[in-house]
Amino acid sequence: MDDKIPRFSRSWRLQHMLLMVSVLLLIISGFSMKYSETVWGKVLLFLEGGFQARGALHRLSAVLLFITAIYHLIYISFSKEGRREFKSLLPNKNDFVDLKNSILYDLLKRSEKPAFGRYSYREKVQYWAFFIFIFLMFISGVILWFHDFFFGFFPKWAFDVSFALHGGTATLVILFLVLWHMYVVHLSPANFPGNSSFWHGYVTERWLKENHSLEYEEMKGLREGKKSEGKED
Amino acid sequence: MTAFLTVLLALFQIGVSNPNSRCFLCHGKANFGVVENGKFQSLYVSPKDFSTSIHGKFTCVQCHTDVKVIPHFIKPRKIICLQCHFEGNTVGAPVKWMPEKYKESVHAKALAEGNPNAPNCETCHTTHYVKSPKDSTSATNRRNVPELCGKCHTKEFEAYSKSIHYKALENGMLGAAVCTDCHQEHDVLPPNDPRSALNPQSVVNTCTKCHSDTLLMERANVPVQQPEAYSESFHGIALESGMVKAANCTSCHGHHDILPASDPASPINPRNLPKTCGKCHPNADQNVAKGKIHIIPSEKSAGVVFYVYTFFKWFTLAVLAFLFVHIVLDLSGFIRRKYARHE
Numbered sequence: 001m002d003d004k005i006p007r008f009s010r011s012w013r014l015q016h017m018l019l020m021v022s023v024l025l026l027i028i029s030g031f032s033m034k035y036s037e038t039v040w041g042k043v044l045l046f047l048e049g050g051f052q053a054r055g056a057l058h059r060l061s062a063v064l065l066f067i068t069a070i071y072h073l074i075y076i077s078f079s080k081e082g083r084r085e086f087k088s089l090l091p092n093k094n095d096f097v098d099l100k101n102s103i104l105y106d107l108l109k110r111s112e113k114p115a116f117g118r119y120s121y122r123e124k125v126q127y128w129a130f131f132i133f134i135f136l137m138f139i140s141g142v143i144l145w146f147h148d149f150f151f152g153f154f155p156k157w158a159f160d161v162s163f164a165l166h167g168g169t170a171t172l173v174i175l176f177l178v179l180w181h182m183y184v185v186h187l188s189p190a191n192f193p194g195n196s197s198f199w200h201g202y203v204t205e206r207w208l209k210e211n212h213s214l215e216y217e218e219m220k221g222l223r224e225g226k227k228s229e230g231k232e233d
Numbered sequence: 234m235t236a237f238l239t240v241l242l243a244l245f246q247i248g249v250s251n252p253n254s255r256c257f258l259c260h261g262k263a264n265f266g267v268v269e270n271g272k273f274q275s276l277y278v279s280p281k282d283f284s285t286s287i288h289g290k291f292t293c294v295q296c297h298t299d300v301k302v303i304p305h306f307i308k309p310r311k312i313i314c315l316q317c318h319f320e321g322n323t324v325g326a327p328v329k330w331m332p333e334k335y336k337e338s339v340h341a342k343a344l345a346e347g348n349p350n351a352p353n354c355e356t357c358h359t360t361h362y363v364k365s366p367k368d369s370t371s372a373t374n375r376r377n378v379p380e381l382c383g384k385c386h387t388k389e390f391e392a393y394s395k396s397i398h399y400k401a402l403e404n405g406m407l408g409a410a411v412c413t414d415c416h417q418e419h420d421v422l423p424p425n426d427p428r429s430a431l432n433p434q435s436v437v438n439t440c441t442k443c444h445s446d447t448l449l450m451e452r453a454n455v456p457v458q459q460p461e462a463y464s465e466s467f468h469g470i471a472l473e474s475g476m477v478k479a480a481n482c483t484s485c486h487g488h489h490d491i492l493p494a495s496d497p498a499s500p501i502n503p504r505n506l507p508k509t510c511g512k513c514h515p516n517a518d519q520n521v522a523k524g525k526i527h528i529i530p531s532e533k534s535a536g537v538v539f540y541v542y543t544f545f546k547w548f549t550l551a552v553l554a555f556l557f558v559h560i561v562l563d564l565s566g567f568i569r570r571k572y573a574r575h576e
Contacts, residue, residue, distance in 0.1 A: 033470055033474075034470075036470050036473060036474050037464075037473065045474060050474070050475065051471060051474035051475055051476050052476065102563075103559075103562060105566060106562040106563050106565065106566030106567075107562065107566065108566065108569055108570065108573075147514070148514050148515060148516050149516060151510075151514055151516040151517050151518065151520060151521060152516045152518060152520070153520070154520060155520045155523030155524050156520060156521050156522070156523050156524035156525075156526070157523065157524030157525070157536060157537055157538065158524075160524060160525075160528055160530075160535070160537075160538045161537055161538055161541050163467070163538075164530050164538050164541045164542050164545070165541055165545075168541065168542065168544075168545030168546075168549070169545070171545070171549055172545070172548070172549055172552065175549060175552060175553055175556070176552075176556075179553070179556045179557065179560070180556045180560075183556075183560050183563075188563065189563075189564070189567045
């Protein structure tokens with residue numbers, strides 16, 4: 001029952017790691033500028049080695065995030081595993097039913113827990129939020145980074161919009177990370193005090209059955225089909 | 234004998250009515266003076282202006298202490314203001330921080346280095362007609378400061394006299410910036426001195442002092458949000474964080490000859506903006522004039538930025554509310570289920 005089951009491939013974990021490192025660095029170096037008048041902003045600025053070093057760090061992490069994004073796009077377009085992962089991340093009608101049932105279950109109006117597949121609406125909303133956020137951040141960030149070049153193309157207000165967009169999206173990113181991502185993967189009752197599968201890629205059989213029962217069934221069916229003897233319950 | 238007595242009596246009378254009258258017998262004559270080194274030097278002191286000055290209640294010899302007999306035939310020593318304005322003086326001369334501040338200034342330094350043109354106290358405050366700066370006839374009255382400094386700083390005065398600040402001053406707006414508002418009064422320092430109000434890191438605060446004053450700006454009909462908008466802009470944040478090369482107020486607006494954007498000669502006139510921005514941003518063209526410069530995203534005047542900002546504000550709040558409610562429901566459901574199981 002507590003057997004370890006591989007859930008995330010090495011490539012998938014590497015992408016997550018790159019995303020985590022680059023986004024954290026971007027947040028730290030970005031907010032130390034946006035909130036440079038606050039004490040925390042000043043402490044962060046000091047730790048980063050001043051304003052210019054902060055800018056360099058921000059741009060460097062942006063490049064890292066860009067490489068990660070390109071890697072991810074290639075992964076979901078050209079690798080078999082990536083295409084499969086992407087397909088299970090695509091939103092569908094069931095997600096809305098799951099959301100409704102999940103809330104009913106939380107309100108004790110429904111006795112059985114909704115059965116989730118590999119990615120439930122909880123994970124999908126994170127993925128797609130970040131997909132859109134990174135796209136917006138990329139567009140506005142490039143305009144701001146190469147403003148001297150874009151002065152020839154865009155009116156002044158386009159830079160102000162980019163600046164507002166960049167800051168607004170950054171706040172949403174933090175909101176999703178601190179509130180939702182932290183809760184869903186670490187602090188929720190099913191995972192408390194934390195889930196380390198992003199690091200080694202393994203989850204326990206019990207965890208998978210409880211939280212992603214459809215994926216568990218599917219995996220069990222596959223395994224039973226492959227091997228003659230199935231795992232005991 | 235009678236005539237002699239009359240004259241004596243007359244002199245005595247004058248002496249009783251005004252102790253300075255004996256001095257003004259000579260010094261009160263408009264063309265009184267001496268020829269020194271081949272040049273005529275006026276020794277005239279206007280009795281009227283002197284008597285209305287802050288020192289009008291004193292007798293001449295209270296300062297010119299080395300004049301013992303009148304008429305005197307020796308040249309009196311130069312007066313040092315600090316001979317009265319020192320801590321513990323008995324004549325009630327106010328002791329303020331100004332002399333100490335002055336000692337730090339470029340003027341004092343130049344004087345100490347032997348520059349004969351460097352100004353001392355009396356250069357600005359005048360020798361005999363020292364008046365409160367609040368007095369409109371005082372040389373140091375706001376209205377008279379530009380002309381006062383302009384006596385020596387002719388080029389700067391010429392540039393300043395074209396500015397909107399001087400125009401406003403001429404029109405009776407005494408709140409308009411004069412030399413001393415930016416350059417400090419007594420501690421005039423070079424802009425590269427970190428203590429100078431015109432140091433790149435301080436110049437924004439110097440302009441902000443007046444340009445965030447709602448009442449003053451309302452009277453001058455100048456928008457008051459500019460300093461706030463600037464401090465939230467990238468330029469403002471960069472400068473605040475120590476990037477001295479980031480644009481401050483003067484980088485775009487100029488300094489002595491500041492003009493409103495509507496003036497075709499102003500560096501911030503839309504037609505001149507490409508050149509002004511081009512000082513730092515080589516590709517700047519007419520595009521930089523499209524859109525407001527000093528914007529506060531949360532105000533409607535920011536245009537399209539306001540709508541982007543407002544969308545994000547409400548969207549973020551909605552997402553926050555949804556995620557929070559969902560988490561609370563999740564946790565309360567978990568606790569209630571656990572509780573129900575135990576029962």
